[in-house]
Amino acid sequence: MSVLIVGTVAFDTIETPWGRVERVVGGSATYSALAASFLVPVRVAGVVGEDFTDRHFEVFWRRGIETTGVARERGKTFFWAGRYGENPNERETLATELNVFENFTPRLPEDYRDSRHLFLANMAPEIQMSVLDSCVKARFSILDTMDFWIGGSREALEEAVRRVDCVLMNDGEARQFSRASSLAGAAERILGMGPRVVVIKKGEHGAEMFTKKSHSTVPAYPVGRLKDPTGAGDTFAGGLLGYVATAGRIGEGVLRKAMAVGTVLASFCVEEFGTGNFENIVESDIKGRLKYLRMASRVENVALKIRDNISLEDEERVIKTGL
Amino acid sequence: MSVLIVGTVAFDTIETPWGRVERVVGGSATYSALAASFLVPVRVAGVVGEDFTDRHFEVFWRRGIETTGVARERGKTFFWAGRYGENPNERETLATELNVFENFTPRLPEDYRDSRHLFLANMAPEIQMSVLDSCVKARFSILDTMDFWIGGSREALEEAVRRVDCVLMNDGEARQFSRASSLAGAAERILGMGPRVVVIKKGEHGAEMFTKKSHSTVPAYPVGRLKDPTGAGDTFAGGLLGYVATAGRIGEGVLRKAMAVGTVLASFCVEEFGTGNFENIVESDIKGRLKYLRMASRVENVALKIRDNISLEDEERVIKTGL
Numbered sequence: 127m128s129v130l131i132v133g134t135v136a137f138d139t140i141e142t143p144w145g146r147v148e149r150v151v152g153g154s155a156t157y158s159a160l161a162a163s164f165l166v167p168v169r170v171a172g173v174v175g176e177d178f179t180d181r182h183f184e185v186f187w188r189r190g191i192e193t194t195g196v197a198r199e200r201g202k203t204f205f206w207a208g209r210y211g212e213n214p215n216e217r218e219t220l221a222t223e224l225n226v227f228e229n230f231t232p233r234l235p236e237d238y239r240d241s242r243h244l245f246l247a248n249m250a251p252e253i254q255m256s257v258l259d260s261c262v263k264a265r266f267s268i269l270d271t272m273d274f275w276i277g278g279s280r281e282a283l284e285e286a287v288r289r290v291d292c293v294l295m296n297d298g299e300a301r302q303f304s305r306a307s308s309l310a311g312a313a314e315r316i317l318g319m320g321p322r323v324v325v326i327k328k329g330e331h332g333a334e335m336f337t338k339k340s341h342s343t344v345p346a347y348p349v350g351r352l353k354d355p356t357g358a359g360d361t362f363a364g365g366l367l368g369y370v371a372t373a374g375r376i377g378e379g380v381l382r383k384a385m386a387v388g389t390v391l392a393s394f395c396v397e398e399f400g401t402g403n404f405e406n407i408v409e410s411d412i413k414g415r416l417k418y419l420r421m422a423s424r425v426e427n428v429a430l431k432i433r434d435n436i437s438l439e440d441e442e443r444v445i446k447t448g449l
Numbered sequence: 450m451s452v453l454i455v456g457t458v459a460f461d462t463i464e465t466p467w468g469r470v471e472r473v474v475g476g477s478a479t480y481s482a483l484a485a486s487f488l489v490p491v492r493v494a495g496v497v498g499e500d501f502t503d504r505h506f507e508v509f510w511r512r513g514i515e516t517t518g519v520a521r522e523r524g525k526t527f528f529w530a531g532r533y534g535e536n537p538n539e540r541e542t543l544a545t546e547l548n549v550f551e552n553f554t555p556r557l558p559e560d561y562r563d564s565r566h567l568f569l570a571n572m573a574p575e576i577q578m579s580v581l582d583s584c585v586k587a588r589f590s591i592l593d594t595m596d597f598w599i600g601g602s603r604e605a606l607e608e609a610v611r612r613v614d615c616v617l618m619n620d621g622e623a624r625q626f627s628r629a630s631s632l633a634g635a636a637e638r639i640l641g642m643g644p645r646v647v648v649i650k651k652g653e654h655g656a657e658m659f660t661k662k663s664h665s666t667v668p669a670y671p672v673g674r675l676k677d678p679t680g681a682g683d684t685f686a687g688g689l690l691g692y693v694a695t696a697g698r699i700g701e702g703v704l705r706k707a708m709a710v711g712t713v714l715a716s717f718c719v720e721e722f723g724t725g726n727f728e729n730i731v732e733s734d735i736k737g738r739l740k741y742l743r744m745a746s747r748v749e750n751v752a753l754k755i756r757d758n759i760s761l762e763d764e765e766r767v768i769k770t771g772l
Contacts, residue, residue, distance in 0.1 A: 163756065164755050165753070165755070166756070167756075176772065187761045188760050189760075190760060190761055193767065193768055194769060195769070196768060197768075197769045197771050198768050198769070198770045199771040199772070200772055212630055233769075235769070308671070308672075308673075310671045310673065328654065331655075332654075332666075332668075340745075341671060342746070342747070343668040344748060345657075345668070348631070348633045348664060349631075350631075352631065369753075379749060382747070382748065382749055383749055386748050386749075387753070408755075413753065416748075416751050416753070419748050420749070420750065421665075423665070423747070424665070425667060425709045425739075425743040425746050425747075426702060426709075427743060428692075428710060428739050430488070430739070431488075431695075432731075432732035433487055433490075434487075434731075434732070436512060437511050437513060438513055443510050443516070444516065445503075445506065445519060445521050446518070446519070446520045446556075447521045448522040448523065449499065449521060
């Protein structure tokens, strides 16, 4: 029941009001693989350059993550630089250098192809579909995307969306892709295209999940010291997929729990720069935060007596007049 | 166990992408009183001008709301005009004419003064304190405010905050008032000043409640057709206070339920322009939405087995190299 994650392995330079790090290991595949590794064995496919050494691969290996599907090519590793302000939901991209990722075509090792659970992180929809072509035994696939593909490759993206089980977007992307103004409306349109689950990430406002029959919400875990939001969405996705992979049947109950697990793992991610905090996560912390979420979001059964037919009589209709 | 609400009674001209209404009855006291009236008897104190006729007062009287404390003065009624874009959390104020509200001093009728539950809607903190002075039997008081008072009357506002049981602000106001960057940090500082409850409104992202010992969240109810967000926050406050007033002891459980009731009433408010939808609310609708919220926000107990000590052996540390 190992999961397959395909996406970027990158070097990131990140600036936030709480500090700055240079060329740390990042990328969508990295964050999501680390998160999923707390739940199931993980395989990663991607590409790095000559500057990505065995020392950098240790980030994966220490968490038991298989990297046979990560090719090391001539050239430089994908590089991203960004800056966050006080509002963690808004970021400014300072540099995106695709480098070896520009010509990335995943050549999946033979033993990757029986993967049942897939995360197709944000990348060209054509690449996402090539992974779907290779993994014929997949029973749950999650697709992430971004404004760049929604604007520039809509047709291919729509085709990819039709082929996956779960679409993951942030709220702005969901509105842009669906051309609906409300999140519920956006989810309805995307569900109409084929996926059975739509998960909408709202950063510090948590996440919402829609299926044809249900809607659920999970709040973000309130971190005490947010340092670096980079990778939170991918960590959420990896945790979600990892939990789904541990379950037998994938019903609404499993998906709800998976949302909570993803939320909690993301809360650890943002407490340190880069992937730094994944080293510190222990079982009791995860369980503690899951319990916190359960308590904080509980809405109890309210017994109400609604007052009706309560119009005032004429003599009670009093206005004090200063006229 | 009737509640007392002190705030503005106004005429509003509202423009949203879904339509426009002119000079409809609005104001913080109006929305919050209508909401509370579904739960408990309500008394309102405020001021209107000569242009506010008995026909306009019908909005209150039809819901059994006592208006002895609303003075009709020479001059014009408070007027507000605003425009909303696609994002319901952002609005542009086109006009604010205080008119008779400029010299408002609440002169509470004698029989108002035994009120146990108070909502001090957004207005000058000095006026809010004068109401607290008059109502010596109050056992639960909620204070709302806005950036104008936080910036211009901080000292008086801090004094008022120290005297109430519950502070209600939106997320931006809470950050501005507390000078903390996270909501949890903001709530902690405000709780440190005296109130035992801080409720932070986040519009379409729901609300959060903090006490010294607890934190709870409630998502917004996902309305199908949002038409006009005006009054949603005050409706939430009125529903919250109304529910609290029906309860005996005011503990965390009661406050959580009160948040859910406020949320549901606010969801009806935004489905029509102005106060139009309050005419249509029936008990079964309220109960249906409360049930929906309970289901949507449920986070189940997750049984997890966390994988640890899973570092790969040397021979498994494979990188396919294209070099």
